[in-house]
Amino acid sequence: MIDFSLTEKDQQLLDQVRAEALxxxxxxxxxxxxxxxxxxxxxxxxxxxxxxxxHLAGRTENDTSMPVIxxxxxxxxxxxxxxxxxxxxxGGLGNAALRAxxxxxxxxxxxxxxxxxxxxxxxxxxxxxxxxxxxALDGNEWVINGEKIFVTTGCxxxxxxxxxxxxxxxxxxxxxxxxxxxGTPGFVVARKEKKLGIRADDTxxxxxxxxxxxxANLLGGDESISKQSSGGFKGVxxxxxxxxxxxxxxxxxxxxxxxxxTRDQLREAGIAIEYGGRVHGQSAAVAKFLELEALxxxxxLTILRAAWLSGESKSNNLEASVCKAKTGTVVRxxxxxxxxxxxxxxVSREHLxxxxxxxxxxxxxxxxxxxIQRMITARELLGYTRAxxx
Amino acid sequence: xxxxxxxxxxxxxxxxxxxxxxxxxxPIARECDETSQVPESFLEATxxxxxxxxxxPEAHGGGGExxxxxxxxxxxxxxxxxxxxxxxxxxxxxxxxNAVLDQGTAAQRQELLPLFCGERFHxxxxxxxxxxxxxxxxxxxxxxxxxxxxxxxxGAKSFVPFGDRASHFLVVCRNNGGHDAFxxxxxxxxLTISETEKHLGLRALPTATLDLERVELPAAARLGGxxxxxxxxxxNHSRAALAAVMTGLSRAVIEYAIPYAKDxxxxxxxxxxxxxxxxxLAEMHIETEAMRWLTWKAASQLEQxxxxxxxxxxxxAYAADQCMWVADEGVQVLGxxxxxxxxxxxxWYRNARxxxxxxxxxxx
Numbered sequence: 001m002i003d004f005s006l007t008e009k010d011q012q013l014l015d016q017v018r019a020e021a022l023x024x025x026x027x028x029x030x031x032x033x034x035x036x037x038x039x040x041x042x043x044x045x046x047x048x049x050x051x052x053x054x055h056l057a058g059r060t061e062n063d064t065s066m067p068v069i070x071x072x073x074x075x076x077x078x079x080x081x082x083x084x085x086x087x088x089x090x091g092g093l094g095n096a097a098l099r100a101x102x103x104x105x106x107x108x109x110x111x112x113x114x115x116x117x118x119x120x121x122x123x124x125x126x127x128x129x130x131x132x133x134x135x136a137l138d139g140n141e142w143v144i145n146g147e148k149i150f151v152t153t154g155c156x157x158x159x160x161x162x163x164x165x166x167x168x169x170x171x172x173x174x175x176x177x178x179x180x181x182x183g184t185p186g187f188v189v190a191r192k193e194k195k196l197g198i199r200a201d202d203t204x205x206x207x208x209x210x211x212x213x214x215x216a217n218l219l220g221g222d223e224s225i226s227k228q229s230s231g232g233f234k235g236v237x238x239x240x241x242x243x244x245x246x247x248x249x250x251x252x253x254x255x256x257x258x259x260x261x262t263r264d265q266l267r268e269a270g271i272a273i274e275y276g277g278r279v280h281g282q283s284a285a286v287a288k289f290l291e292l293e294a295l296x297x298x299x300x301l302t303i304l305r306a307a308w309l310s311g312e313s314k315s316n317n318l319e320a321s322v323c324k325a326k327t328g329t330v331v332r333x334x335x336x337x338x339x340x341x342x343x344x345x346x347v348s349r350e351h352l353x354x355x356x357x358x359x360x361x362x363x364x365x366x367x368x369x370x371x372i373q374r375m376i377t378a379r380e381l382l383g384y385t386r387a388x389x390x
Numbered sequence: 391x392x393x394x395x396x397x398x399x400x401x402x403x404x405x406x407x408x409x410x411x412x413x414x415x416x417p418i419a420r421e422c423d424e425t426s427q428v429p430e431s432f433l434e435a436t437x438x439x440x441x442x443x444x445x446x447p448e449a450h451g452g453g454g455e456x457x458x459x460x461x462x463x464x465x466x467x468x469x470x471x472x473x474x475x476x477x478x479x480x481x482x483x484x485x486x487x488n489a490v491l492d493q494g495t496a497a498q499r500q501e502l503l504p505l506f507c508g509e510r511f512h513x514x515x516x517x518x519x520x521x522x523x524x525x526x527x528x529x530x531x532x533x534x535x536x537x538x539x540x541x542x543x544x545g546a547k548s549f550v551p552f553g554d555r556a557s558h559f560l561v562v563c564r565n566n567g568g569h570d571a572f573x574x575x576x577x578x579x580x581l582t583i584s585e586t587e588k589h590l591g592l593r594a595l596p597t598a599t600l601d602l603e604r605v606e607l608p609a610a611a612r613l614g615g616x617x618x619x620x621x622x623x624x625x626n627h628s629r630a631a632l633a634a635v636m637t638g639l640s641r642a643v644i645e646y647a648i649p650y651a652k653d654x655x656x657x658x659x660x661x662x663x664x665x666x667x668x669x670x671l672a673e674m675h676i677e678t679e680a681m682r683w684l685t686w687k688a689a690s691q692l693e694q695x696x697x698x699x700x701x702x703x704x705x706x707a708y709a710a711d712q713c714m715w716v717a718d719e720g721v722q723v724l725g726x727x728x729x730x731x732x733x734x735x736x737x738w739y740r741n742a743r744x745x746x747x748x749x750x751x752x753x754x
Contacts, residue, residue: 002400002460003393004687005694010391064392275703276528294684294704301683302676308394322676371669378668381644381675382652389663 021080028081031200046086065311071249078253083200093117094161116157118148135164154204186211197358244320248327251363299330325373328364407468415472422594436480451507459754463634463689470638475594482551485753486514495615513552517559518750534565553598569621580605591744629706631752636713643720710746717742
């Protein structure tokens, strides 16, 4: 049955997340202004809140499906703050790649480590088939050379899954993923990146110089070399397919925070939001607010749609891109618009609105830019291959 | 529990209505627009679908199924995919009947609902929109004043579907500071019905202006009797219905623009292979999806008798903006051909602009 209501259990869960998010919000400004500090793994208030995962137990098929509720949970968390969590979950993007592309032995060996994922290079972003980092086989070792940037959790991770090419002339097929543990000679964390927003997040740049790793660190094992299309490539794209809605949901939570803040401030100033639809005599501020609110609703529903499909084990490649493209645009419009509505107050660092405006900007860039998402959407709609539309 | 899963019945209704739209609407849409006519045979064919009678209780001669705004939204999208003017024509009587079903007294239901359960198409409609530049659905200028045991109504209504033939109109008025809706029979003294209006779009839909010059009505003509009715609720149903129609129109535009763009070549390449066009088509699809989910959310809240004020407002307002944008870009993708009446996109462009300002003609 088509339904957009939350069950009691859903609602309790989201209330819990929001309550926790409010506590996190207290730390938001500090870690934004002190970019060099790392967020602790556990905050003292963590004891006051049982883990969200505890609440997830006991859900039945009458409750909203896991993928859908997870999107609302993500949005609920980032509604508090993008980076601060009362307790930090272990694991990174690389762990998902290990799960998707590693052999069972590899998975067992490294599953306990927090693994980052290093794909982007100074000269290659949206088109990862142009990876320049090389991997050359020398006896029983791979020798890795190259530079990686924008590595999420890169400073704190205990290891990293790195994309490198074994044969530059082979393009995508030559790209494999390798697991490299921190402390391996030739693997240097060059710097922690300084960013517009999500400053508390740990984003690193790596340099690999004649970095030697065992032959067994090729994800998927030696047989992945002979494969026509790389296990690493396909495996990771599959990972991205699942994470596009999640990334969109993270952005959505911040846009909702901005909208809620703006609504409260307008109300205090005596400007109430009405849905009567009066066009004549309605203030421009109310009209604008209503437009922004509708955008957030629209984005949220595209995310829930993509997540719902995955919960039904239905293909959602198109919808994952639709929601990422839509939300990426919406969060920019909404946070920019909220500042417009509140004027100079909106840019004051006494409030979090200016931070949401900065933090949210990444949503339309990482996990595939808005343009890439439109490309995927268009290819799916038009039935075009990469060669026909790029 | 959040779910996008239509029921099996809803899937069947969607498929059946899509087939109907393909076979009975698409082939006649252009001619209906050019001649500003809706064929009797079309109205009779829609009547056989049971769009109005299905949700009327068996006691009044109907199908006795629960009224489902969600199903109605799905149905409206399919019909409007065929043609928006003909969709509004097919659904206009349901707006009247559903309002009576939803908010009428037992006597009103008893008297009026059987009209919609016969073999032949029966017209009755909402009379809500008013002439002039400052129409506000919740601030009607048409006035009801008490007189004796009844009311006197004065004002004017425009864009009233089937003004040429409707047996009854549901006239939304201001009454004692609040709102009310009155059931006005066609032959009421003081009611003058204009010739069929001429509009930019939805040309096939016959609409008229009603002049109400001190129309005297008994107390029993007030929808809901002494308790009156919830006009806001009626407005929510109306907004969600329009959003569904605009979703269907938008989908029609995209489905037409895609094969055109893949076929049309410029500079040795299909124009669809150029990002300038491909991204436009992607955006058109994205916005149509968003429209549909906003519509479904509003319809589902209406179905569950939740407060749908916000969701139906957003659904209509968003769909009005985006449907206009999609239709606009549809014309652009076809270039000069989009401007020629050989293709339907110019009609969709006119219809989109018209639908965007039509609160108060339909209801889910």
